[in-house]
Structures are given as structure tokens and as C-alpha cells.
Amino acid sequence: MANPxxxxxxxxxxxxxFIAELGSDSSATVPLLQAIQTQYGYLPRxxxxxVVEQTEISGSQLYGVATFYAQFRLKPVGRHLIKVxxxxxxxxxxxxxxxTSLHYQLNIQGEDxxxxxxxxxxMVDVACIGCxxxxxxIVVDEEVHGNLNGAKAQKAVRMHARxxxxxxxxxxxxxxxx
Amino acid sequence: MNAQGIEIIVGEGTCGIAxxxxxVIDIFKEQAPGAKVRSxxxxxxxxxxxxxxxxxxxxxSFMYGKVNKKGVAKILDFHLKGGAFPxxxxxxxxxxxxxxxxxxxxxxxxxxLRNVGQLDPTSIEEYQSRDGYKAIEKILREGLSQDxxxxxxxxxxxxxxxxxxxPTAVKWGFAKAQDSETKYLVCNGDEGDPGAFMDRSxxxxxxxxxxxGMLIAAYAFGANKGYAYIRAEYPLAVKNFGLAIExxxxxxxLGENILGSKMSFELKIKEGAGAFVCGEETALLxxxxxxxxxxxxxxxxxxxxxxxxxxxxxxxxxxLSNLAWIINQGGEAYAAYGTEDSKGTKVFALAGAVKRGxxxxxxxxxxxREVIYDIGGGSSTDRPIKAIQLGGPxxxxxxxxxxxxxxxxxAINATGAIMGSGGMIVMDSKTCMVDLAKFFMEFNHLESCGxxxxxxxxxxxxxxxxxxISEGKGAMEDLDILExxxxxxxxxxxxxxxxxxxxxxLTTLRYFRSEYEAHIxxxxxxxxxxxxxxxxxxxxxxxxxxxxxxxxxxxxxxxGQPKVAHSYEIDMNKCINCSMCVEVxxxxxxxxx
Numbered sequence: 153m154a155n156p157x158x159x160x161x162x163x164x165x166x167x168x169x170f171i172a173e174l175g176s177d178s179s180a181t182v183p184l185l186q187a188i189q190t191q192y193g194y195l196p197r198x199x200x201x202x203v204v205e206q207t208e209i210s211g212s213q214l215y216g217v218a219t220f221y222a223q224f225r226l227k228p229v230g231r232h233l234i235k236v237x238x239x240x241x242x243x244x245x246x247x248x249x250x251x252t253s254l255h256y257q258l259n260i261q262g263e264d265x266x267x268x269x270x271x272x273x274x275m276v277d278v279a280c281i282g283c284x285x286x287x288x289x290i291v292v293d294e295e296v297h298g299n300l301n302g303a304k305a306q307k308a309v310r311m312h313a314r315x316x317x318x319x320x321x322x323x324x325x326x327x328x329x330x
Numbered sequence: 331m332n333a334q335g336i337e338i339i340v341g342e343g344t345c346g347i348a349x350x351x352x353x354v355i356d357i358f359k360e361q362a363p364g365a366k367v368r369s370x371x372x373x374x375x376x377x378x379x380x381x382x383x384x385x386x387x388x389x390x391s392f393m394y395g396k397v398n399k400k401g402v403a404k405i406l407d408f409h410l411k412g413g414a415f416p417x418x419x420x421x422x423x424x425x426x427x428x429x430x431x432x433x434x435x436x437x438x439x440x441x442x443l444r445n446v447g448q449l450d451p452t453s454i455e456e457y458q459s460r461d462g463y464k465a466i467e468k469i470l471r472e473g474l475s476q477d478x479x480x481x482x483x484x485x486x487x488x489x490x491x492x493x494x495x496x497p498t499a500v501k502w503g504f505a506k507a508q509d510s511e512t513k514y515l516v517c518n519g520d521e522g523d524p525g526a527f528m529d530r531s532x533x534x535x536x537x538x539x540x541x542x543g544m545l546i547a548a549y550a551f552g553a554n555k556g557y558a559y560i561r562a563e564y565p566l567a568v569k570n571f572g573l574a575i576e577x578x579x580x581x582x583x584l585g586e587n588i589l590g591s592k593m594s595f596e597l598k599i600k601e602g603a604g605a606f607v608c609g610e611e612t613a614l615l616x617x618x619x620x621x622x623x624x625x626x627x628x629x630x631x632x633x634x635x636x637x638x639x640x641x642x643x644x645x646x647x648x649x650l651s652n653l654a655w656i657i658n659q660g661g662e663a664y665a666a667y668g669t670e671d672s673k674g675t676k677v678f679a680l681a682g683a684v685k686r687g688x689x690x691x692x693x694x695x696x697x698x699r700e701v702i703y704d705i706g707g708g709s710s711t712d713r714p715i716k717a718i719q720l721g722g723p724x725x726x727x728x729x730x731x732x733x734x735x736x737x738x739x740x741a742i743n744a745t746g747a748i749m750g751s752g753g754m755i756v757m758d759s760k761t762c763m764v765d766l767a768k769f770f771m772e773f774n775h776l777e778s779c780g781x782x783x784x785x786x787x788x789x790x791x792x793x794x795x796x797x798x799i800s801e802g803k804g805a806m807e808d809l810d811i812l813e814x815x816x817x818x819x820x821x822x823x824x825x826x827x828x829x830x831x832x833x834x835x836l837t838t839l840r841y842f843r844s845e846y847e848a849h850i851x852x853x854x855x856x857x858x859x860x861x862x863x864x865x866x867x868x869x870x871x872x873x874x875x876x877x878x879x880x881x882x883x884x885x886x887x888x889x890g891q892p893k894v895a896h897s898y899e900i901d902m903n904k905c906i907n908c909s910m911c912v913e914v915x916x917x918x919x920x921x922x923x
Binding site for chain 2: 177178179180181182183185186209213216217220221222223224238239240241242243244245246248249252253255256278279280281282283284285286287289294296297298299301302303323325326327328
């Protein structure tokens with residue numbers, strides 16, 4: 153794990169509260185996972201274990217559902233989330249370039265990495281956000297930015313970082329040729 | 331000057347926010363104290379965001395688009411200080427009623443979209459003031475029977491707008507025939523089709539209309555419990571719809587004994603968790619039950635045995651949004667629009683390389699050309715439009731030669747595409763058809779739930795073949811294999827995802843075979859998109875030495891002497907063909923070929 157410091161400390165009372173509110177039968181699976189992810193930004197193993205202990209939901213079902221849906225992630229997440237839209241309109245207008253430019257800006261290296269080394273931002277690719285006429289676009293935390301290109305996307309993240317008091321890692325030019 | 335008596339209305343859908351509506355509102359509030367500033371939902375004129383309507387003291391309405399900080403100043407100058415009319419910003423106004431910008435709305439027929447951009451979605455009173463909840467009141471107070479409601483909708487002839495196009499009234503009939511204490515109605519707002527956003531706009535912008543549609547449907551077949559399944563990627567839709575449920579409950583439209591009648595209907599939101607396959611009815615039900623969203627064998631159909639084993643009807647958001655209008659105006663009024671095959675109107679989400687993108691609602695039978703050119707205004711680039719993609723990952727491309735095809739289910743199917751939910755992406759000569767097919771197959775492969783072997787593995791094999799071709803390593807036999815494999819995936823899959831997944835491949839092969847051949851035989855990507863087959867070169871003669879490309883390059887492939895013209899060049903060994911330099915180059919001197 154690149155960022156052990158990002159691992160969440162799970163509060164068992166909170167998980168018990170979610171179960172009390174959302175139910176403990178099979179139909180509560182998705183809402184429970186959503187509640188946990190909203191709280192911690194990802195699904196910590198300890199929280200999933202607590203759900204299995206305290207509900208009718210089996211470990212295989214919980215894990216099966218968590219890995220089936222695109223929304224859920226099992227890896228810790230940075231302090232802020234950047235969603236890069238990869239809908240059709242965004243694809244044909246250059247969503248790939250946004251990925252390249254933000255990976256460069258945040259110095260995210262390696263195929264499987266999606267979080268800046270200082271834990272500031274995590275990038276995820278999402279299916280359509282449904283603002284196709286403003287393509288390509290990204291969502292930084294709750295802010296939607298449209299009509300971007302690589303440079304404008306970097307600017308949007310830079311502005312966000314300034315407001316949020318985040319420092320961006322130093323961009324390092326690197327060989328990406330495989 | 332005094333801004334009293336003036337009302338300023340700013341569109342705040344997700345796209346308005348993306349374009350900067352929050353800032354515009356702040357500036358208006360600061361610079362026009364005294365004016366009443368409020369926000370409404372998105373009007374589906376995404377190309378004109380941020381949209382602002384000004385109602386002056388005499389009640390005249392002026393609608394402006396592309397409003398930014400400077401625009402606010404011009405608008406206020408005109409309305410408050412008698413300055414010049416900002417014609418370049420106008421969409422609809424008494425000053426220039428025939429202006430080109432007004433054509434986008436003027437040529438549409440808005441039934442499902444009748445309220446979006448017109449009202450504040452958080453206010454039930456505003457919906458009521460536009461005939462809201464009149465339809466369900468008419469049904470319950472006048473005591474219309476279930477059969478009468480079904481008959482009215484049958485006369486309207488509306489078919490499911492989610493993609494499959496099954497007649498709505500017939501579907502209800504199946505569930506009505508079931509004898510069960512509990513019946514479910516599910517509103518399918520899992521708009522997973524990339525490129526479609528009408529459901530988002532309706533849920534965000536006119537949630538009460540969707541709720542009233544659900545009440546009408548629930549009454550027709552006797553549902554007493556309902557779920558609105560909404561994508562988690564649409565946070566504003568979830569928020570606005572949730573608020574609308576609360577307000578509808580308080581006003582007595584939801585809950586026990588609605589408006590004093592025997593009807594009861596309980597409505598909850600279920601947030602989707604991101605799976606395209608959940609647009610399929612039985613997968614969606616599995617998802618609500620807490621399972622992985624995998625389709626189930628039919629029969630039994632959901633209308634007989636659906637959610638938690640009870641009779642269940644799943645209706646799409648757009649379908650539901652038409653129902654109140656149909657009950658109020660009558661089925662015949664709805665059927666007066668459209669063609670013999672397809673009645674009423676259909677909403678399209680127009681985007682891509684088109685001048686005026688956004689939501690377009692037109693009567694069935696309108697031609698694609700009218701939508702793309704008359705309403706959309708044609709190409710937004712200086713390049714010609716070569717095709718549209720209709721119906722998303724399950725749909726196909728339709729080339730410019732057949733743009734005279736009328737919009738109706740049978741005619742669209744004949745082109746090899748599908749109506750789908752109505753995502754229409756316009757593409758110019760810069761879109762590579764092999765790359766597009768690869769994009770959709772990658773999507774379909776990732777979204778395949780894995781239940782059926784041919785869908786799970788077949789979509790992967792198709793994607794691999796397309797990757798091979800896009801890298802210039804394909805052979806002509808591969809095209810035959812692609813066609814053959816596509817047919818097998820379609821026939822060997824349980825649900826519509828696999829059943830339509832190869833459409834993007836088959837339609838691009840049908841209409842743009844020459845592009846595939848260029849990749850295979852000439853190792854060339856005619857649209858200059860496929861990275862393995864292109865290269866970036868600086869046209870030295872035009873280079874000004876501005877250094878922007880060097881700064882943008884993530885791999886240090888561009889070098890030269892700052893401020894020295896004609897000095898920059900690209901090292902092919904380092905260049906990854908990401909085109910970021912092209913985006914920043916002011917003299918446009920980087921050639922991609």
C-alpha cells in the first residue's frame with residue numbers, strides 16, 4: 153500500500169449504528185456498503201468484518217457485491233477525490249488526455265496507482281456523469297468542471313488545492329514509453 | 331440604479347454548475363441588490379450554459395446564454411442603465427424574437443421536458459402552479475377506473491423510453507392481472523448509458539413530474555410500494571428527488587389514503603452503485619434485493635414475479651414524465667404526435683461535435699438531419715459531421731448518408747443502431763471508428779456481469795481484436811472473425827447487454843469498413859487517433875518558441891530554445907502521442923498524422 157497513513161480507523165459504534173438504521177438483511181447490502189464508503193472514502197476491511205459479524209449478510213455476498221459495482225473501492229483514498237468522466241462524449245473530446253495531464257501533475261506513477269504520493273488527491277475514472285455537452289469534464293470532490301483540456305484540468309485542480317490548503321506533489325517528467 | 335421589481339433566474343442543473351452558475355449568481359446578487367435572484371433547474375440547453383432569464387418590471391422575459399462575469403455586467407447595463415442590448419448573449423427575447431439562438435427551443439416539442447428550466451425543482455408549489463398533480467387528482471377525485479387509465483395510455487401509444495420500446499399500457503396490463511397484496515413499481519433512473527442525460531435532467535429538474543407519473547402507473551396496475559432507483563453518479567438528482575418525496579408526502583400525494591382515496595403508495599429511493607447492466611430489469615431488481623446485479627432468466631417476467639417475488643413493473647424516468655401530460659391532455663393528443671409505428675415525442679441528449687448540444691425533445695418521425703442540423707446547428711468544428719452514435723454501448727453508428735432516416739423504432743433499428751435511451755453523440759472526421767468501437771467494447775466487457783460465457787469472454791476477445799487492429803497489427807481475416815464472433819455473442823447471451831453489445835462493432839464495420847482496412851493494410855489511422863499509428867511533429871516554420879508545449883509535455887519529449895522560433899522538436903523515442911502539446915500550441919503548429 154503506497155499510503156499506509158491513509159488507512160482509516162474504524163469506529164465499531166458507527167458501523168453498529170449503520171446496521172441499526174439500514175437493516176441487517178440481504179437487501180441492506182448495498183446501502184450498508186454505501187454508508188461505510190461515504191464515511192471512510194473506501195471500504196476498510198475491519199468495517200466489512202463487522203458487518204459480516206453483525207448481520208445476516210455473508211462474507212462472500214458482501215465481498216461479491218463490493219467488487220461487482222464500480223462505485224466501491226477496497227483501497228484507501230486520498231483526502232480529495234477527482235472523478236474523470238469517461239463517457240462517450242468525453243472519450244471523443246479527449247478524456248484520455250485529462251488522465252495523462254493529471255497523472256503528470258499529481259506525479260502518480262505506475263499502472264495501479266491512483267493516489268498522489270502525499271495523499272492529497274485520488275483519481276478515479278467514472279462512467280458518464282451526464283453533462284455530455286460540457287465534455288470533457290472532471291468532478292473534484294463536489295465541484296464539476298467542464299469544457300476542459302489537459303491544461304485547464306490542471307488549473308482546476310490547482311485552484312481546488314489552493315482553496316483546500318493542499319500542497320500538490322512536484323510534477324516530474326518521466327518516461328512513459330512502454 | 332434600483333433593481334427592485336426585476337427577477338433574475340439562473341439555471342442550476344449539474345451542467346449549469348459545471349459551467350460556473352454559482353459564481354454568476356454571486357455576481358448578480360452583489361451587483362443588482364434589490365433584484366430577486368433565484369435558481370431553477372437545467373433547461374437542457376447545455377451549449378448555452380450558464381443560462382439566465384431576466385424578467386423586467388413590466389413582466390417581459392429575456393433569456394440569455396453563455397453568461398459569465400462580463401455577461402452579467404452587460405445584462406445589468408441593459409436592464410438597469412439603459413445600455414445597449416447584449417444581442418450576442420440572447421436566446422429568446424422580445425428584442426430579437428427570430429434570432430438564430432432561439433431556434434433550438436422553438437423547433438422542439440416539449441412534453442416530458444415541459445417543466446425543466448421553468449421551475450424551481452425544490453418547490454412543490456411551483457410544480458402545482460403548472461398543472462402539477464392535477465392528473466392524479468383527476469383520477470382519484472373523478473374516480474377513473476384502472477382500466478380507464480390503462481386505456482388512455484394505450485390510446486397515447488407510448489412505448490417504454492428506456493430502450494426496448496415495449497408498449498407501456500400492455501406491460502401494466504400483465505401486472506394488473508396478478509392477484510397480490512403487494513405490488514411494486516420501480517422507476518428506472520439508472521441511466522448508465524454514457525452519452526444520455528435526459529433522466530438526470532428530469533430527476534434533477536422536475537422530480538414531482540416523475541413522482542406524479544409513478545402515482546399514475548401505480549394506480550393503473552395497483553402497486554402500493556415503489557422504488558426510485560437512481561444512479562449514485564447523479565448526487566443532485568438524488569437530493570432533489572428525495573426532497574420532492576418529502577414534500578409530496580406532506581401534501582398528501584404519497585403515503586396512506588392518498589387525497590382521501592383508497593390508494594396507498596409508499597416511495598423510497600435506492601441509490602445505484604454503478605453497474606450498466608442494472609439498466610436491465612431483472613438485474614436492477616437483483617440489485618435492489620442486495621445482490622450483484624445479474625440478470626435472471628425470464629419467464630417468469632417481473633410483472634408476474636419480480637422484486638422480492640412480487641409482481642413488479644419497471645418504468646423508465648422519461649416514460650413516467652409523459653404520463654401526467656397524457657392524463658391531462660388525453661391519449662389522443664399525445665398520439666397526434668409521431669408516426670404510425672412510434673407515437674408521441676422522444677428526448678435526445680445531443681452532444682459531441684455539434685454547435686448546439688443539450689436535450690432535444692421532438693415528435694417521433696422527425697429526421698435525424700433535422701435534429702442534428704436544424705436544432706443542433708450542425709458541426710461545431712470546421713470539419714464535416716461524418717456520423718452520429720445513437721443508443722450508447724448497445725447502439726451503433728449512423729453515417730451522414732442516412733441522416734434522412736425518420737426517428738421511429740423500426741426505421742432506426744433498420745440502420746443497425748437502436749433508439750436506446752436517446753444518447754446522440756455527433757462525430758466529425760476526427761473520430762476514429764475503430765477507436766470508437768474499441769471504446770464501447772471495452773465498456774461492454776467491463777460491464778458484462780459475467781453470467782453468460784459468450785458475453786463475458788466474447789466481448790473480451792472482440793476488444794482484443796480491435797486493439798490489435800488499432801495498433802496496426804490486424805489482418806483482413808480478423809474482420810470476418812469479428813463479425814462471426816459478434817453474432818455468437820448476440821445469440822448466446824441471456825440479457826440485452828450481451829444481445830446488443832456487438833452493435834458498435836457491426837455498425838462501424840458496415841458503414842466504415844474502409845477505416846478498418848486502412849488500419850490493417852496501410853497501418854494508418856485516417857482520423858489520426860490511434861496512438862500506435864500516429865506521430866507528432868512540430869511544423870518548424872510556424873513555431874514561435876513560446877515554450878508552452880515543452881511545459882505541457884509529461885515525458886520531456888519536446889525540447890528547444892525558449893523564445894527562439896523554429897527551434898523546437900519532438901523526440902519520437904520519448905513521445906507517447908498524448909497530444910497535450912497540440913492542445914496548448916497557439917500557432918497550431920504541431921502536426922498529428
